[in-house]
Amino acid sequence: MTKEYKTIREIAGPLIFVEKTEPVGYGELVHITLTDGSRKRGQVLDTSSNVVVVQVFEGTGGLNSECGVRFTGETIKLPVSGEMLGRILSGSGEPLDGGPGIIPDDKLDITGAAINPYARLPPKDFIQTGISTIDGMNTLVRGQKLPIFSGSGLPHNEIALQIARQAKVRGQGEEFAVVFAAMGITNEEAQYFMRDFERTGALERAVVFLNLADDPAVERLITPRLALTAAEYFAYEHEMHVLVILTDFTNYCEALRQMGAAREEVPGRRGYPGYMYTDLASLYERAGVVRGRKGSVTQFPILSMPGDDITHPIPDLSGYITEGQIVISRELHRKGIYPPINVLPSLSRLMNSGIGAGRTRDDHKAVSDQLYAGYAEGRDLRGLVAIVGKDALSDRDKKLLEFADMFEDRFVRQGVDEDRDIERTLDLGWELLSELPEALLTRIDNKYIQKYHPAHREKEEEKAVAPAAG
């Protein structure tokens, strides 16, 4: 039993300052016993021979200098076991579902060590999500971290769930699991996820960590770390392909800012701590594939952009770390288009290694590039039309304008349960492109135009049919 100190000298926000006697390790887990006997947990943020600074996960409400503080001599660990699948845990890892405590196979440090870059295998297995704007133009691969950048009131949860339901690596029946971590979302939102997991049976293959809006903010700082530790455990010990949904990173970052303010740190941009990039990286980088290990960790974080501003530090720093982003657009949402994904600011950086002959289809890159170019130009023209009217446009521009509308209506729009395979998505792309004059298809090699363009395809087919008829 370690020694109990009753030497809290100061309490400031979520922090307590303990004067102590024996040396305490940086990052140690701390147990605090309140005068009414209840317990809280914390972590050492700064330690010196005079004073130790502890952040208290459940908040410092009810604490005073009478409380007992015990330093455990250990860093924070998550008890893990294969039995965790199907369980619902709190944001600090305690069972919430009335089930028994987890009997651990192992206890893992939640900080997680960095994967040696030399041990990484470049992710390349195409994950078909069934959503055209993702599969066709922002392809997701196993081991990638691809966040959804959204805004309040936009259907990011629906999209995340649709992906969780439909995602598959084709031709492979490998074991998969879902880890879901809620950080400061409302009870209603959490219920929405849980109901869908239950409806589809996904819950059996899931571990859920819930830190809700009314749970302590500081706890949010460990919730994703617990979730990722569980994900790594299933990926690397149980050889599963794990999809991690983390929502909402904005709440996580707010908690980080609150901590920084409590510690009176010099704030960085817009009040967020200067180390937020490093902190976020320590989470996002825990996705990947490790050479010689069968499982993988794929991350699907969700964050809402304050004021729909993509240059806000939260989406900005995230975008600098993740391997692309799927951007949800309020404008498309208003037009009644689901899923309202704006492909232009969206990006999957690992797309190129996941697509092409043998993976998806040889024309994939070219079709995607051409759709991008056409849609971007068409959208720009909308602005112009508003000023000069449609008649002032050249024929070329008129075509592009129509193309942009068609693209949104037929390619972007799809049903909540509509699961399009990649061939369907690419063919749909060709159908739209064939509405443009062929001379505008400068991004596509002629050989693909010959092979896939509906006009030529029909000719090919006619040719194939003709001899039989004659």
Added chain:
Amino acid sequence: MKGEIFRVSGPVVTVSGVKTRMYDVVKVGNEGLMGEVIGIEGEKSIVQVYEDTNGVKPGEPVENTGLSLSVELGPGLLKSIYDGIQRPLPLLLTKMGDFIRRGVSANGLDRTQQWEFKPTVKKGDTVSGGSIIGTVQETQNIEHRILVPPGVSGTVEEIKKGKFTVDQTVCVLNGGTELTMMQKWPVRKPRPVAKKLMPSTPLLTGQRILDGLFPVAKGGTAAIPGPFGSGKTVTQQQLAKWSDTDIVVYIGCGERGNEMADVLNEFPELEDPKTGRPLMERTVLIANTSNMPVAAREASVYTGITIAEYYRDMGYDVSLMADSTSRWAEAMREISSRLEEMPGEEGYPAYLAARLSEFYERAGKTNTLAGNQGSITVIGAVSPPGGDFSEPVTQNTLRIVKVFWALDAKLAQRRHFPAINWLNSYSLYTKAFSEWYGKNVSPEWEKLRDDAINLLQREAELQEIVQLVGSDALPEDQQLTLEIARMMREYFLQQNAYHEVDTYCSMHKQYRLLKAITSFGDRAGSALESGVPIKDVLALKSKNDLAKVKFEREFDKAIDGITAQMDDEFKKLQEAK
């Protein structure tokens, strides 16, 4: 002398009871974690620790090695991949598994590998710092020149020949100084050179917008700032792949693990266009990803530039890519704020500007101490928050570098790659290279290039009018200008890094492409003047073919064909009238 830890706050540890100098390397705590003294306050020293400090306690022992943070220089650097403090990542993998744990030290150079040493001096020769005493064939095309460490000199008493490990003596000078194939050098101290020269030749990169419009010099400096996802890393990797340079030092500083894995995967497969050998054979990689310790990230840039200087001292042209210098600056900021230093702009330490310019100053074309010429080209990626170039790292960098490749989110969004903005970017070397381009590419080159830039500028002006009246309201000659400018952008400037042919473009190909587009424009202009309607001009097949000629494997043949067809088509247009 042993002291003890007084305080631990993340990567910053305060120690007492031990005498230190700035930048001494100290071993911290029971596990002997490596750290570096970055501040001294009274009898306490402040140490940045290169490894994770979780669980480290006050009272644990501290030992000063008395040495500065140094790298090991010698054969075996090429093909290596190191962390920020030169620990070989493959070795860390065998020592501690797939994940990076702490408390493991590892030599930068392998002590067991033997290298064939061929002396180039003989007994009685006088040598001094920087002199070459022998060579080692490090990879098939790179001859590693063994140098006398700066500051050492004497006459050769004994010189050996044959197979040695890097720590065996290969040469003894009078007075008994023993030289090995390895030397150590403190990373924060530039290696000396005989003389700095003016850079005068372009670094050819095979990237049209760079070589064609905004070239960087061998020995020059360039910055490539841009918001996330705009193409910094892809551009840096393209430079690492295709530049006509002898040695590449690539620093992944605080960026993604998967990107480094990608490089590691690709570089052994790709061929150096100059030698046909695997690219890895001329490359040193430094990977201190964003989730690896932040103090080692701070050091990674110095580790990289010191290795670059070492190859320069052998007389090589070295290119160094640092992706991203912003992460380096942020590492400085993180450490500085733990030290509770007075912050400057946006929380960065007041010495940010000084550190940046000291770093870029280590680039340059030089006469080496041995009398050869070598160069270091430094290309730094900058990641401005929110893509806003007015922030301190971008601004301080732009005050130093000579070439600015401005990435543009708008271009990236419409998949115009490389998303380098042709209106905002600049190179201060262009004039200095006119002669070189005139001689080595074509006497016409400079005019073609200037015309292209003018055309793009004209386009930007016309676009403003189009925004008010629509393009159909413009007179036909202006409509044509817009069309030719579009050709220039799409056919010439756009270059797909992932296309097997287009990824690299020789100067010869650049010249022919630029010339063909320009001449299409000229003929179209004359046709218009003589009354041919613009839509007939734009419908020509040769225009359409020009769009894709850059993808052709047999480019010369293809462009000959197109040029001939173009002659033909314009002739017919005139006749038809």
